[in-house]
Amino acid sequence: MLFSRWKVCLLMLIISSQVHSARNILGTVGESAKLKNSELSQGPFSEVSWFYNETQKILTWDKGGKILGFETSLKTRIRLDDDNITLHIRQLQKEDSSTYKLKASLLGTGKEISEHIRLDVYERLTKPKVTSDPKINDNGTCLVNVTCSVEQVKENVIYSWTFEEQGTSVSSGEPILSISWKSGEPDQYTCTARNPVSNDSTTIYASELCAGHTFRVSRELIVVILPSIFSLLITLNWTQ
Template identity: 40%
Template sequence: MTDPKWKKRLNFTQSNSLHLSNLTMADTGSYSAHMTTETSVTLSSYTLRVFERLPRPRVTVDSIIYEKGTCNATFRCSVEEGGENIIYGWTPVGPGTVVSWVGSFLSDSWSLSDLDWTYTCTVRNPVSNSSSTLILPGQLCAGSKATEGTYCPVKWIFLGKGLLLLVFLGVLGTWHIQTQVLSKPLRSNSD
């Protein structure tokens, strides 16, 4: 054993298998093992991949659009930790429940007369899986029934910034014109 960091974490079993303990994400990488017995010398290369247990995923609303009796919503599922190789899936809880491993986004449409659907987001990697609490699109869409139109947070943020910029430019232009007028000397009509 040449690397001292493995001294207390690496053991060989009776069947000459290698047993590693107390692994961390920092241990991920390529390794080579040189094993010598009375009759042979073997050099093997390995790639070690370490996976973390996944925390409960967080679901956020990306957009909700309500038009002509239909609610279209996009949800985003994410985990703060867990490394790479995370697979995202959405499970509708209702008629014909099937897990759909379609990615971290779920976009769907609901008729306002049929808002009883619920969803969960499930994340998985080779060592664990975890699910979100129930997502109730019906409650979000029902809230948008009062005012027909579009609700999209990203659009409203850009629209607000644009209006703020226009107001700022208007104030700046007015100030510039006033300072130019006030800085010119007055001429009398007798000249």
């Protein structure tokens, strides 16, 4: 029984030794990123290897100065910096998001060090667009549903609406905002779109959104009412 428990503890120790934590860095599509070894002071090194997705070797360097890049989508966009260990990736693509692994051997002792670095690449957001569908109810209140959106892939995008209400800034964390507005009330609303590498905002005014719609409603009412008025006037003339 004691031996079985010892085996279980040994197995747990082996498993825990294989678990690694990766440092996280952010990258932007079209820009560059550097994956640096946090233990650079341990050098110099006799050999350095970088892996994509932890297992696919993408580049090696040895103490003779020989650099070998392997046939991957990264080959033409990666290089080592002058320290011969920092991986430089240019023209980042979303597909470059991965956990990268560094393996290096210390010169002299041959001791190996390894490190995992998580790179997440995002698009820089464009200015958000706002669409709306204003309606006027019977008491003259303008009811508007406004939707904020960006052109990029919607993953990892957070929207927020900020507006003034009785002198206090109020924020809503949804892309769709329902506005109930009357003339004379605060009418400025700002939508902000954010992702881990960028943010941008668009400001709208309820008075502008509702003005065109109010005019359209009034024009439609005129089209309906005017014929009735003319008919009424003609009828009155005939009866006199």
